[in-house]
Amino acid sequence: MKTDIILSGVGGQGILSIATIIGEAALHLGLNLKQAEVHGMSQRGGDVQSNLRLSDAPIASDLIALGTADMIISLEPMEALRYLPYLSKDGWIITSAAPFKNIPNYPDEEKLMQELKSQPHVVVLDVENLAKENHMPKSANVILLGAAAPFLKILDAEVLRESVGRIFASKGEEVVQMNYRAFDIGHEYVKQLKF
Structure with missing residues (x-):
């Protein structure tokens, strides 16, 4: 069994934290893991992309071939569409709805949403607003991870949730509990959609 994931977003949104949590969960289960170089992370506001491959x-190779990714997890909708050629026909897109307009010619938001929603397997949620509403503005990325959890067939959601605790343990119990809650918000959101 294998899962190939493309993680994308903009520098500073927390894509690397998602990669760290998924990677830690995979290693905790004894799975093989390869991660490709992350691009753009040195520039806050620049695009960030990573290939994450998990297998028993x-x-x-640490690179995902065109048309073979099982999932795109993106904290920025335009960045999700940028990597669409890598997604397999049965692959899922899990993305934030909130655009991060870091370029002058950012696409029309309505057209962007139409393109995303025209995809056969997509979950679009406004993680930024969910994070603000629940008083956890720095945990939007963990909400998105919680939403992606049901679609990561190689990793059980509870294993991912436990990894959240281990990754944030050094920041104290309050931060751990907040991120558990963030994960649960995303996970519950998707369960209500009944895929």
Whole structure:
């Protein structure tokens, strides 16, 4: 069994934290893991992309081939669409609805949403507003991870949730509990959609 994930977003949104949590969960289960170089993270506001490959068998390459990704997890809707050529026909897009307009010619938001929603397997949620409404503005990325959890067939949602606790443990119990709550908000949101 294997899962290939493209993580995308904008520098400072927390894509690397999502990669860290998923990677830690995979290693905790004894799975093989390869992660490709992350681009753009040195520039806050620049695009960030990473290939994350998980498998119960050895993995030869850290790069995901066109048309083979099982999932795109994105904290920015335009960035989700940028990597669409990598998604398999049965792959899922889990993305934030909130645009991060870091370029002058950012696409029309309505057209962007139409394109996303025309995809066969997509979950679009406003993680930024969910985070603000629940008084956890720095946990929008963990809300998105919670929403992606049901679609990560190689990792059980509870294993991912436990990884959240281990990753944030050094920041104290209050931060751990807030991120557990964030994960649960995303997870419950998707369960209500009944896919």
